[in-house]
């Protein structure tokens with residue numbers, strides 16, 4: 236006789252014998268558990284199930300020697316520059332924009348748009364991400380590009396929280412000193428993350444074709460006002476109105492670099508030089524709001540986020556590479572501000588790898604203040620799962636392994652040097668594993684990676700599709716590189732002036 240419960244009726248997949256990272260388990264040594272899945276949902280979890288006599292046996296995965304964790308949520312990402320991975324290093328943010336952002340490029344082919352979307356999604360999935368928030372700039376906007384992107388996500392099978400990136404102020408007007416320092420004949424070359432779309436109402440189009448479209452299981456919508464300084468109060472108000480009406484999240488960049496904090500100091504004197512105070516006064520803050528980066532938040536601004544329930548998404552890889560600085564991680568945690576984790580663009584972070592993001596988060600948290608904070612590996616894991624899920628307004632569906640939740644899972648092989656000897660699962664996930672041990676990945680109850688092989692798409696064929704579009708991309712990237720080189724003297728001058736300015740807080744080590 237055994238006290239184990241019977242496998243629940245309706246189970247379609249039984250994952251047995253693995254260690255399972257449950258919300259209330261000891262994350263250093265999670266116990267063995269069985270997971271019963273019915274179609275797209277987790278039906279039940281128990282230390283062990285007994286087969287149901289007489290009932291047809293469901294599919295069973297013997298997962299002994301493995302660890303089941305919730306799929307990661309890549310809470311900040313842009314698929315528009317996947318092909319630029321590995322092209323840059325040591326580039327300050329304001330200069331990086333001139334290499335990476337769609338407004339710099341000639342229009343792209345549908346083949347390129349499809350190939351880059353698939354490639355980015357493959358890399359996300361390989362490191363156990365099951366959800367990605369794509370804040371996509373399509374410039375100039377072409378509805379066929381949008382359709383291509385959405386179809387690519389559907390084909391590969393990752394869960395997507397999709398937003399278009401938009402703004403209604405020109406980039407040149409939102410970067411300190413550029414307008415004065417650059418000769419006027421070069422002003423048209425200085426665009427930003429989302430240039431105003433003049434031909435038609437992008438947000439209206441998004442509402443009609445996306446927000447009002449029939450729901451799909453793995454597709455969720457979001458809004459992407461590029462950054463508050465690139466959006467007028469009218470556009471922000473419209474964004475918040477849509478977010479509330481459709482109950483969807485908003486993602487916006489804030490205070491990524493010192494230049495962005497300086498722009499606020501220069502432009503928003505009526506709000507004490509604070510973007511957060513401006514947005515608060517405009518009624519834009521609330522639980523639906525997510526601020527990517529948040530590196531140069533001041534202490535009083537952190538308090539306002541905590542009070543209003545607005546959250547952050549940290550992207551440590553890009554912040555370091557682009558000399559932006561160290562986010563105030565312990566202060567955010569102490570205030571109770573929601574934190575998600577992202578890998579941002581491929582040209583600034585290179586890797587769509589949540590293990591890399593978690594490790595940097597944990598280490599930067601450690602040095603963000605000398606006084607002790609919460610255990611950083613645990614917090615990194617929570618940010619990569621629950622934090623990102625809550626920010627997407629999907630905290631009731633994903634980010635945890637619990638009955639009723641979506642079966643979005645990553646199964647990690649513990650027979651990997653990362654986990655031998657097994658001293659602390661959570662510390663070894665965050666500080667040692669890099670994605671090598673990810674063996675199976677499931678989204679919405681469907682295997683997307685089984686035994687390290689994609690089941691939904693042909694990975695080698697996608698790599699061929701990428702190679703086919705690279706000659707055009709490389710030529711355009713080289714042209715852009717030459718243009719940036721021509722602009723370099725003025726870029727350097729503006730950068731120096733920005734760094735010499737005082738914004739009242741410091742987020743960079745003293746760089747000489």
Ligand SMILES: [Zn+2]
Pocket residue numbers: 311312313488527579580
């Ligand atoms: Zn971004």
